[in-house]
Amino acid sequence: MFDIFMTRLHEVTVVLYALSVLLYFIDFLQHNRKANRAAFWLLAFVWLLQTVFLFLYMVKTGRFPVLTIFEGLYFYAWVLITLSLTINRFMRVDFIVFFTNVLGFIIMAIHTFAPVQYESSVMAQRLISELLFIHITVAILSYGAFSLSFVFSILYLIQYDLLKRKKWGARLLRLADLSKLDKMSYVLNVIGVPMLMISLILGIQWAYLKVPHMIWYDSKVIGSFVVIVVYSIYLYLKVGKGLAGKQLALWNIASFLIVLINFFLFGSLSSFHFWYS
Known part of the structure; x- marks a missing residue:
C-alpha cells in the first residue's frame, strides 16, 4: 500500500512539473510575471516533494542514490530543478530556465515511468498504462x-x-x-x-x-x-x-x-x- 501511495505521489509530481513547464513557456513568450511566479512556486513544490523522496530513499537504502542508472536519473532531475530555481530566483534568465525545465521534465518522466525500478510486474504494467x-x-x-x-x-x-x-x-x-x-x-x-x-x-x-x-x-x-x-x-x-x-x-x-x-x-x-x- 505504501509503494502504491509513493507511486501516485511520483505521478502527481510529474503532472505538477508539466504545469510548471507550461507556465514557464507562457512567461518565456509573453514575459508574464504572474505566470513566472506561479511556475516558480509549482516548481518549488515539486522540488520539495523530490527532496523528501530523495531523503526517504536514502534512509531506506542507507546510501546516496547514484549507484544505478535510475537512481542517477532521479538525482540528475533533482539537480536540474535546483539549478532552475536558483537561476529563476537570482538571475532571471528566462531562456535558460525554460529549457532547463524541459530537460528536467524529460528526465523525471523517464525515471517515473520506467518499469525496471518496480519489483512487481503488475505495478510496472499499470504505470505504463497510466x-x-x-x-x-x-x-x-x-x-x-x-x-x-x-x-x-x-x-x-x-x-x-x-x-x-x-x-x-x-x-x-x-x-x-x-x-x-x-x-x-x-x-x-x-x-x-x-x-x-x-x-x-x-x-x-x-x-x-x-x-x-x-x-x-x-x-x-x-x-x-x-x-x-x-x-x-x-x-x-x-x-x-x-x-x-x-x-x-x-x-x-x-x-x-x-x-x-x-x-x-x-x-x-x-x-x-x-x-x-
Whole structure:
C-alpha cells in the first residue's frame, strides 16, 4: 500500500512539473510575471516533494542514490530543478530556465515511468498504462486548444472581410474586435504548443517501453513533430517577427489542417498507434 501511495505521489509530481513547464513557456513568450511566479512556486513544490523522496530513499537504502542508472536519473532531475530555481530566483534568465525545465521534465518522466525500478510486474504494467493515459489526455487537450485557436482565426477572417466590405450590422457587432480575436488565437496556441510537446515526450517514453522496435519514421510520429514545427513557426512569426492580422490567421488555419491530417490520416496509417494495451 505504501509503494502504491509513493507511486501516485511520483505521478502527481510529474503532472505538477508539466504545469510548471507550461507556465514557464507562457512567461518565456509573453514575459508574464504572474505566470513566472506561479511556475516558480509549482516548481518549488515539486522540488520539495523530490527532496523528501530523495531523503526517504536514502534512509531506506542507507546510501546516496547514484549507484544505478535510475537512481542517477532521479538525482540528475533533482539537480536540474535546483539549478532552475536558483537561476529563476537570482538571475532571471528566462531562456535558460525554460529549457532547463524541459530537460528536467524529460528526465523525471523517464525515471517515473520506467518499469525496471518496480519489483512487481503488475505495478510496472499499470504505470505504463497510466503513462499512455496521461499522454493521450494531454495530446487531446492540446488539440482542443488548437481547435479553439482555429475557430478564432476563422472569426478573424470573417470580421476582417465584413470590415473591408463595410458590411455594418448585427453580425459585425456580435463578433469581437480584430485585435481580441488575434490575441485569443495566439494565447491558445501558447497553451497548446507546450502541452503537445509534453505529450510527445510522454508518448516517446511509452513507445520506447511498449513497442519493441519503435519506428521513428512512423507517419504519426513524423506528423506530430510536423505539428510542433508549424505551430512553433506561428509563435516565431508572432513574437519574433511581430506578424499579425490576416497572414497570421491564414497560417494558423493551415496549421490546424495539418493537425486534422495528423489525427485522422496519419493515425490510421501508423504502425503502432492503432493498438494500446
